[in-house]
Amino acid sequence: MARLSEDVTKDLLRKHGIRVPPGVVVTSSSGVEEIVQSMGPQVVVKALVPAGRRGKAGAVQKAAGVSDARRIIDSILGSKVHGYMVRQVLIEHAIPIAHELYTAFTFGPDGARVLASTRGGVDIEETHLQHPEAIVVHSVDHVTGFRRHQCVDLWRRTGVRGSQLVDLSYFTLRLWETFREVDGFMLEINPLAVDESGHLWAVGAMLDVDDAAMFRHPDFARVPVDAGPGWREPTIRERAVGEADRALVGGRVRYIELEGEIGLFVAGGGAGLMIHDLLIAFGGRPANHTDITPGRSPDKLSAVFDAIFTQPHVKSLLVCVNYLQMVRADVVVEALVRSIADHHVTTERFPIVVRVFGPGEGNARILASQVPGIRYLPHGTDIEEAVRLIVDLTSRV
Amino acid sequence: MDVPCMRAYGTRVVAGVTPGKGGQQVFGVPVYDTVREALAQHHVTASVVYVPASAVREAVFEAVEARIPLILVPTEGVPHHDAADFVAAARAAGVRIIGPNCNGLISPGECKLGGIGGDAPEEIYAPGSIGIISRSGGMSAEIAVTLKNAGYGVSTCVSIGGDLIIGTSPVECLRLFAADSQTQAVVYFGEPGTRAEQALADYLERARYPKPVAALISGDFQEAYPQGTSFGHASAMIQENNDTARAKRRVLQQAGALIVDRMSGIPKLLSGSLDPSCGRA
Numbered sequence: 285m286a287r288l289s290e291d292v293t294k295d296l297l298r299k300h301g302i303r304v305p306p307g308v309v310v311t312s313s314s315g316v317e318e319i320v321q322s323m324g325p326q327v328v329v330k331a332l333v334p335a336g337r338r339g340k341a342g343a344v345q346k347a348a349g350v351s352d353a354r355r356i357i358d359s360i361l362g363s364k365v366h367g368y369m370v371r372q373v374l375i376e377h378a379i380p381i382a383h384e385l386y387t388a389f390t391f392g393p394d395g396a397r398v399l400a401s402t403r404g405g406v407d408i409e410e411t412h413l414q415h416p417e418a419i420v421v422h423s424v425d426h427v428t429g430f431r432r433h434q435c436v437d438l439w440r441r442t443g444v445r446g447s448q449l450v451d452l453s454y455f456t457l458r459l460w461e462t463f464r465e466v467d468g469f470m471l472e473i474n475p476l477a478v479d480e481s482g483h484l485w486a487v488g489a490m491l492d493v494d495d496a497a498m499f500r501h502p503d504f505a506r507v508p509v510d511a512g513p514g515w516r517e518p519t520i521r522e523r524a525v526g527e528a529d530r531a532l533v534g535g536r537v538r539y540i541e542l543e544g545e546i547g548l549f550v551a552g553g554g555a556g557l558m559i560h561d562l563l564i565a566f567g568g569r570p571a572n573h574t575d576i577t578p579g580r581s582p583d584k585l586s587a588v589f590d591a592i593f594t595q596p597h598v599k600s601l602l603v604c605v606n607y608l609q610m611v612r613a614d615v616v617v618e619a620l621v622r623s624i625a626d627h628h629v630t631t632e633r634f635p636i637v638v639r640v641f642g643p644g645e646g647n648a649r650i651l652a653s654q655v656p657g658i659r660y661l662p663h664g665t666d667i668e669e670a671v672r673l674i675v676d677l678t679s680r681v
Numbered sequence: 682m683d684v685p686c687m688r689a690y691g692t693r694v695v696a697g698v699t700p701g702k703g704g705q706q707v708f709g710v711p712v713y714d715t716v717r718e719a720l721a722q723h724h725v726t727a728s729v730v731y732v733p734a735s736a737v738r739e740a741v742f743e744a745v746e747a748r749i750p751l752i753l754v755p756t757e758g759v760p761h762h763d764a765a766d767f768v769a770a771a772r773a774a775g776v777r778i779i780g781p782n783c784n785g786l787i788s789p790g791e792c793k794l795g796g797i798g799g800d801a802p803e804e805i806y807a808p809g810s811i812g813i814i815s816r817s818g819g820m821s822a823e824i825a826v827t828l829k830n831a832g833y834g835v836s837t838c839v840s841i842g843g844d845l846i847i848g849t850s851p852v853e854c855l856r857l858f859a860a861d862s863q864t865q866a867v868v869y870f871g872e873p874g875t876r877a878e879q880a881l882a883d884y885l886e887r888a889r890y891p892k893p894v895a896a897l898i899s900g901d902f903q904e905a906y907p908q909g910t911s912f913g914h915a916s917a918m919i920q921e922n923n924d925t926a927r928a929k930r931r932v933l934q935q936a937g938a939l940i941v942d943r944m945s946g947i948p949k950l951l952s953g954s955l956d957p958s959c960g961r962a
Binding site: 393513553555605668 | 758
């Protein structure tokens with residue numbers, strides 16, 4: 285999923301007729317006087333990082349006037365919020381808030397869900413723990429769609445009454461339309477603020493768009509995708525794999541760095557999880573996890589091997605995919621052999637174990653034999669044996 | 682590459698549909714412009730949708746609206762809004778979707794749908810009486826090989842798909858296996874994320890499930906990382922404490938499933954709960 289930054293999210297909401305506070309993005313506190321005077325004197329300063337729970341981390345602060353705003357901007361810029369360096373801040377007009385509500389759209393196994401609560405402005409995770417009854421959920425019927433009467437019912441169940449119920453139903457329906465149109469995976473409005481004159485505002489907004497749907501949104505192509513694991517900034521190598529994934533056609537690759545020393549080239553889900561578990565159970569420490577669907581071309585796969593071979597603390601590599609059924613084994617091995625040559629890897633110092641079976645395996649074995657020392661396991665060797673071998677070889681490096 | 686493999690395995694591929702290519706023949710199979718046209722000429726019981734993610738939505742809707750009873754969707758990277766829409770439409774139409782993001786369906790010795798088993802299905806899947814349900818297509822193959830090496834065969838194996846939104850849930854598969862006289866035991870492979878295993882456990886208890894169910898759940902390592910991280914399949918994102926591999930094992934065990942830690946434990950466990958003459962290929 286690609287998380288859009290709050291300013292981009294709010295621009296999208298504004299385009300769809302949703303009321304959001306006016307705001308300006310800055311990268312330093314210079315020139316802040318003019319901005320604050322045009323919006324203020326009360327403004328809110330928000331760190332633009334792709335993470336939730338910012339309030340508690342001090343990344344959202346109210347400022348009373350220019351000098352206060354400058355002080356806050358200077359303290360937030362360059363600091364780290366949930367593992368992300370703050371490079372930009374959003375200065376917004378402070379809406380005079382009377383009530384704070386909450387609404388969100390997300391997906392469950394049966395389709396989209398709409399959440400609503402009158403407890404806005406706080407971490408929803410905490411509300412969920414302490415007052416689960418305060419969050420009302422509607423499961424969308426994807427045949428008939430999300431209807432306004434369902435919006436009314438949803439908010440009514442949270443306890444809202446009167447004309448606000450009508451306003452909220454229209455506001456929520458417009459959010460739903462936006463969510464559909466931008467192929468959102470998660471859209472959270474927290475707080476959904478009611479101002480002193482009763483108007484509704486999307487004061488806090490977070491949007492994850494479905495990266496599988498980028499083909500419908502060429503305008504998102506410039507939106508930076510977080511190539512990291514989601515709890516820190518991506519490393520150079522993670523970024524490079526992410527870029528290769530976007531730029532090259534066919535298949536999909538993801539690469540996440542971890543603390544260990546055994547490089548892993550696994551298909552990711554399913555067997556990939558099992559291999560990772562086994563590696564730890566046998567005393568090994570993975571240097572990374574991968575999530576790979578090979579395509580017809582080896583180029584994307586080479587990008588992953590390149591990342592593994594250039595990671596500073598990696599000592600060995602296990603290429604272990606389950607019985608290939610839809611792609612060719614020789615494509616995987618071709619990518620491996622190419623990357624070994626590019627990075628002058630010598631298997632004497634850097635053990636490589638390969639367990640790749642399936643279509644094209646004969647050719648894959650011929651390709652692998654060009655690199656002395658690759659341990660291409662005999663056809664049918666089970667996964668446990670492959671994992672045991674790499675742990676053992678790594679311990680002797 | 683799937684079509685020749687399917688035909689070689691005994692699947693009767695009667696028609697192909699590609700708009701604009703009507704009237705042609707591919708691998709000796711007649712091609713039509715629309716599903717409707719193909720249905721007018723042939724008796725069709727299932728469809729495999731080989732369409733990339735950017736166009737899969739319309740293709741699945743075409744198959745659903747034509748009321749094809751079984752629609753397999755191997756396509757990976759299907760947008761969530763599209764999957765939710767076509768899965769709901771299929772339910773309303775009373776037809777079954779398997780997938781998206783799945784490897785296929787195989788009844789060893791009879792036929793297969795999709796890429797499952799690749800070009801050498803007999804090497805991986807031996808005929809027998811164990812049912813397999815797996816989120817991961819690759820793991821279904823690994824489990825089948827482990828069973829085969831221990832002398833067991835497979836009645837039917839369903840790769841249900843690794844996405845959050847899929848057409849046929851593990852519970853629905855278990856229900857089908859309960860009614861299937863060829864199946865004497867079921868092996869389930871699961872991952873962290875989603876509440877599928879809770880639903881599975883509830884069903885096992887409620888139905889007093891008549892056949893042994895062995896469950897292997899991977900992804901313990903994910904607990905070491907922050908919630909909300911997905912390392913593999915989109916569905917494998919831990920969002921709540923009871924989404925973890927460990928919690929899933931616990932609820933399944935309480936519901937009477939046989940829990941295995943490693944794949945090599947599956948045949949051992951089955952041999953203890955099956956009639957010794959059963960399940961052998």
